Amino acid sequence: MSHVAFQPDGQDVELEVDYVVVGSGAGGSTSAVTLARGGEEVAVVEAGPWRDPHDYPISTYGAMRDMMDDWGATLARGRAFWPVVQARLVGGTTVINSAICVRTPGDIFRQWRRERGVGGDWYAERVWKAQDQIERDLCVEEVPRESLGRSNELAVEGDRAAGMGGYVMRRYVKGCLGTGQCLQGCRALRKQSTNLNYLPEVLRRGGHILSCAPVDRVRFDGHRAIGVEGSFESPDPLAKRKGGARFFVRARKGVLVAASVTHSPRLLRRSGVRNRNLGAGFRAHPGTGVLGCYDDPVDMNTGATQGWASTAFRDEPGLKLETLSLPLELVASRLSGGGHQLMARLGEFRHLAMWVQATRAESVGRISTVLGKPNVKYSLDRADMLRFRAGMTLVAKMHFAAGAKAIIPGVHGMPYKLTADQLSLMESAPLDPRAYVAIMSHLFGGCMMGRDPRESVCDGDGRVHGYEGLYVSDASSIPTNLGVNPQHTIMGMAQVLAERLLDRG
DSSP: OEEEOOOOSSSOEEEEEEEEEEOOSHHHHHHHHHHHHTTOOEEEEOSSOOOOGGGOOSSHHHHHHHTBGGGGTOEEESSSEEEBOOBOSTTGGGGTSOOBOOOOOHHHHHHHHHHHSOOOHHHHHHHHHHHHHHHHHTTOEEOOGGGSHHHHHHHHHHHHHHTOOOEEOEESBSSOOOOSOGGGOOTTSOBOOTTTTHHHHHHHTTOEEEOSOOEEEEEEETTEEEEEEEEEEOSOTTOSOOEEEEEEEEEEEEEEEOSOTTTHHHHHHHTTOOOTTTTEEEEEEEEEEEEEEOSSOOOTTSSOSSOEEEOTTTTTTOEEEEEOOOOHHHHHHHSOOOHHHHHHHHTTGGGEEEEEEEEOOOOOEEEEEETTEEEEEOOOOHHHHHHHHHHHHHHHHHHHHTTOSEEEOOBTTSOSOBOGGGHHHHHTOOOOGGGBOOEEEEEEOSSOBOSOTTSOSBOTTSBBTTOBSEEEOSGGGOOSOOSSOOHHHHHHHHHHHHHHHHHHO
């Protein structure tokens, strides 16, 4: 077993294994551990560094510096510029998300069968069976009541009063302590990110992990993928000279690309894969929050970062509601004003609760490359902006039902605060995306699966059309918006893909 980290200029690194997996997030790590359990020798090649929990940063600045892809500077560019949330380290985004576990809805598999010619009932059963195992492996449990914290407790109360059809979340967390550090990595070792379980298991089973190793391209022999190559990169985000030795990892049986929605299609294109659908079909859950102002202290950074959710509005109007506790520096970025005015507003921080809506958007974008970086072209159309605004209105109603004295909508052109008798202003808020502070989470597409090569990049087994030994094993293959948190779907699909490879020998 071996972990090869940054190698400075010098002797190149070469390795030969059965399967190479590019990327170590939810999809890559699940495929890798499944193959390793099946007796295959696996190498996981990860662009980011290995960060042990005791090295996780405390601040949001530190998380952006040490854990985020390009310091979190990737943007969806359209009518508005909204940040794309993605990690870049061993374990991928599982290290910095809230570990929310939602099983894949059955209607998704039927939709894929109807619209893409893949999936169907047999596939649903295999994914759900895989998710059963993943839930056991990663200790999925409901957030303990004693760890909820006041913000989540208020959401439960607001839900009961307003009838939002919510529930206490199930997460990949073993005995949550409610330290509120999910977004910076759980230093308490309770969140089951894949750098703590699946990837160490790959090493124990004789596999290999290369970190600080961004892949330049997949290498081919004709139309068969035979490995990956690239150069090591310094883990120091402030290093002026980042380049290191070259590496080549040869794959006897196959290459699985799980580099993320923004990187997988670009890697395939850079490697010479010719398919007009590469980068197409980008979808996401654009989301934003509403701050509730309460008389008594909330202290939202005490308790689980996210602990309550509702999928009751997934179909109509098409959105999900969640709690989300933000650290002080991110709350400051959402409050208008500056100087003494901003400091005065920050004085209310302990009395604020942040709850969010994530829109099940139907708008579609495209991923390309500009100056060597991911370029996401994406805008919400009017129908999606109506959903977006409706979600904010529902969150506002729930705050008032929970006893908030006011809300802070964070919408340009509207009053800084609204009281319950001003809710109609929220219902008529502008539909211009530029008026909102939003983020892009839960990304899909770019290497969409489908039966027809003219409309997809890979088939229902993840195999890239027209190539042998080349597979996609991350959210980039998902061809539709799920309307729920995607990690469980990504992992279930990744395990099924690996099991199919094992079945074939």
